[in-house]
Amino acid sequence: MKKENIIYIGIAVVVGLLIGYLIFGGSSNATNETEHDHSAEIASGEMWTCSMHPQIMQPEPGSCPICGMDLIPADSAEEGLMANQIKMSENAMVLAGVETVQVGAAAGGEESIKLSGKVTVNQKSDAVQSAYFDGRIENIFVNFEGEEVKKGQKLATIYAPSLVSAQQELLTAANLRQSQPQLYKAVRNKLKLWKLTDAQIDQIESSGKVQENFPIYANVGGVVSEIMVEEGDYIKTGSPLVKVANLNSVWAIFDAYENQLSLFNEGQMLNVTTTSYPNETFSAQVSFVAPTLNKDTRTLEVRAELDNKKGLLKPGMFVQAEVEVSNAQDESLTIPESAVLWTGKRSLVYVQPDANNSIFEMREVQLGNLRNGSYVVNSGLKSGDLVVAKGTFTVDAAAQLQGKKSMMNQEGEEMQMGHEGHSSMGGTMKMEFSQEVQDEFADLLEVYLDLKDALVTSNREQTQTLAKKGAGMASEIIDMQMDDMGKTHMSKLAEQLTDMASKEDLDGQRDGFVLLSQNMIQIGQQMQSLNTKLYVQHCPMANNDKGANWLSLEEEIRNPYYGDAMLTCGSVVGTID
Structure with missing residues (x-):
């Protein structure tokens, strides 16, 4: 029995030692492994940051000391990139529709350059009907601008005291015609100087009556472009009454760039098209090339004359001219028009140095003429370079958000808005808009602000409706007077609103609202x-978590990107007065 007790005790001791080893030895190993993993994590250099406060950097996960949010891994993908480079994820590139094309040489031979212009009245055939005597306008028989009148048509009647006296003199002189023929002849000539015809003078003589209200007849036929008097107005000799334009011939005024000056000569034939008649081409002859350059727009006026006997071309209509040019002397590099970002004096593109790496590099280029939708590259690129042709604005916006060099930021500093429409960024961007464009943009801005409010309330139907309305307004503004950079931005605005209008989900609408x-x-x-x-x-x-801006009339934050989920998330970074 004693031997059995000893065996039991021995077995218990062995089992106890084994259990103790498994518990304490395993814990020690686990602790060592944990410490090793933590040390490796710190040694790897991984840092954690706050999405709302990126200045917070900690070597381990935890909570933000400012807002209490969970820290997220800091993106180290930007390390090693130059100030003019940006890295985008593959997913971001797909969502933004970024596409690249290879810079290539344009083939030699005949090419064409397109110019935009507007139809105007041919001033050579523009006539002003003036008054030939003092008087008061009794009646006007031209009712509205645009009314067609024929030569000899009655335009108005005038009460002229001097003409009444002259008619009395005519009747008196007619009775003395036999005894004083010279007097009679002098009175008739006086009336002829007032543009009365022989038939009118003979009618006064034969009737023996004085006309108090005398008719004014059109000297030329055409379309009334301006009515310059009203009934009851007192006029003087030479006062303009009506302006009549003969639209059988019209002008097309084009703005050519300084580097296109050598392409135009008087007598040169152009092919002119218009969106109103997409299947028709009108021949025009260059009749005038301005001798001076517009110092503000750096453009030159080129005027061409068009035959308009059919009356298809209306003053104010937008037209395009196509000029054939020879490019046979050498092969030049070209890039699509959509690849270029304009910043006033600078022309920028984004190049992808390595096709297998989604790193993009901003590069300044010198451009030549625009030919068939492509710019000739004078310097800044070489054959074979990959250039962003679609999604260029998206890439640039990502560069701005990351504080990289961009079209508006030459120095690569964090984007900060200034006051009164100015910017504290290193670069400047200047667009020229007519007053008409600015008035229409103010209306479009109201739609944008309503669109922002719809996103704040997470109303996707209203967002879609407003985006569609804004797209239509932006499309109309594109045809108004502005410089090339303004037109490029306004065209992109129309595309962005159209894209938003096609989205039926809030996430897609909010993604489009960023750009x-x-x-x-x-x-x-x-x-x-x-x-x-x-x-x-x-x-x-x-x-x-890259951040995004928006415009608001109120200083109080109402976040359109999250709505009720994070209604007051954000801050004011600048103002536009």
């Missing part, structure tokens, strides 16, 4: 007559 807002801010900064103060607001968590 739309960026473009609205850039255009809004250039407007000189916005009768309101706008707040530029920023949410650091929007756009997949």
